[in-house]
Amino acid sequence: MSAAGARERFLITGGAGFIGSHFVDFLLGAPGTARVTVYDNFTSGRRWHLEAHANDARLEVVHADIHERDRLADAASGHDVVIHLASNPDIARSANEPDLDFDEGTVLVRNVLEAMRIGDCRTILYVSGSGVYGDLGETEAVESTVDIRPVSTYGAGKLAGEGLIAAYAHMFGFRGYSFRLGNVVGARQTHGVGFDFIRKLKARPGVLDILGDGSQSKSYVHVGDVVAGMMHVLDHAGDSYDVFNLASGNYITVREIADMAIACLGLDDEEVQRRYGDGPRGWRGDVPVIRLNTDKIRKLGWSPRHGSGDAMRLAIEAMLAEPRCWQE
């Protein structure tokens, strides 16, 4: 089968990270995968994320940085598909370090594309985000119409990455897909609101400090659905470049997530004092309400297995079951 043959060898940037390690699990369990190369600088990636595959000869781990372009081009050579996940995972941090999303976001995409061009590897899956839409409030975001006004350097960096991939698709014959993800949750998370709540409650069970007033309402998507949805698009999308929202299709509030975290830890709900922040935004650049239309990927024949609440509960349970999530 030529379609399967064309995607036998994968390079995953950030492959030792949260989402990356789930791609490794999936690909090494799928028929027809000849090689999986993880390219990671291990700033947020972890060796133990890959431990299940320690004896699998198809897995190679390159401990290197994407800023080392020659090394990256060498690594990309001999692969069919790059799954580009590496980027700054701490979105809130850039409010004080606005260079971060550029240097550890946009620049990485540029380097990955150039490395692929030089290394003659021309298919890329790219994790973008809802940040490209800016703040639309209750309006559902649709892929084909964007009013270009991101409200964060995170969103601007993702937007820039998408544009570069579209340009390389046209100019240099790349095949590329960008995915505007909801908030991804699941085992081995290293950031995010659920992770943050559990961390805080483990340290101090009687008090929970919440960023913003708790009314933030977003789509949370399970990492298993992210991997499955992106691979479905790789196998079924026709265009040389395209973009898809990938989310659970429903929404939960930060307040609900706090309740869930407290319940999952077995704490007495009434014994935990919630301390809310002012206003709906969790941090400067946060978008408090996100509505992602998912018709496009559904029309391609794929839909998520988990809704937002279900995904978050699974994520919290998985985090609690793994003590190494809580080690620095």
Add this chain to the structure above:
Amino acid sequence: MSAAGARERFLITGGAGFIGSHFVDFLLGAPGTARVTVYDNFTSGRRWHLEAHANDARLEVVHADIHERDRLADAASGHDVVIHLASNPDIARSANEPDLDFDEGTVLVRNVLEAMRIGDCRTILYVSGSGVYGDLGETEAVESTVDIRPVSTYGAGKLAGEGLIAAYAHMFGFRGYSFRLGNVVGARQTHGVGFDFIRKLKARPGVLDILGDGSQSKSYVHVGDVVAGMMHVLDHAGDSYDVFNLASGNYITVREIADMAIACLGLDDEEVQRRYGDGPRGWRGDVPVIRLNTDKIRKLGWSPRHGSGDAMRLAIEAMLAEPRCWQE
């Protein structure tokens, strides 16, 4: 008048270049301008572009590069408005050097914004381009809806710049306007199809090599209209961030421009052999048909003085009248 007072001191990156020097002319001729600082690395900027103002004490020229961020932050300090024009002017070149639009485009915007944030100067006018729309064919491009798929690294770079400015407006209280320009023409051009045709015909009057099949149809906008339109928006737009198409509203073909160049040089039309390329694209990443809707800026009370043909003829006449245009 506080609005005028708020825009007394201007820093112009690329201020010695084609468009930049017209801003210098305009601002030093306008009431209320206290200071104009030109920040230019003189790769395509020229000293003689500014010679009319040699004795004007309000003009300062800083010969430096935008990659020198500390110098740029020093320069930005004490200014009210930055007009950011500096960028790679040779769009076609990036087909072979795809890093160019990133390193001499997107990175410059990032550096300018950071320098402004550090230097506490928070209003920016940004020259974007029609490239952000990708290839829409005969469909008129409207500002509020973009299907993010630029077909060139030039377009991707402009898109990235817009996104960064929108993010800084939201996160750091900037006021910013992006302008998606038609092809800008006028005195002191250093690139572009009209310039290119005159240069070729002066070197070899009997033959004109044309990139593409000549059917390319775009909007050409006179540099005087660009300056006037951008200043009008600065004075009249209300939002903290906004974006405007700025074009002449009508279109001419490359074939018509060839005829015009031949006529303006006084050559016998039938004596010049036109040698066309294959297909409609002038180069890899060229968009052969561009239609820019200009309702938004017109609703703000401004409209261009010159149509595309008029603008191009004025530009060619001005170029022919200035021998220094043709010196390296």
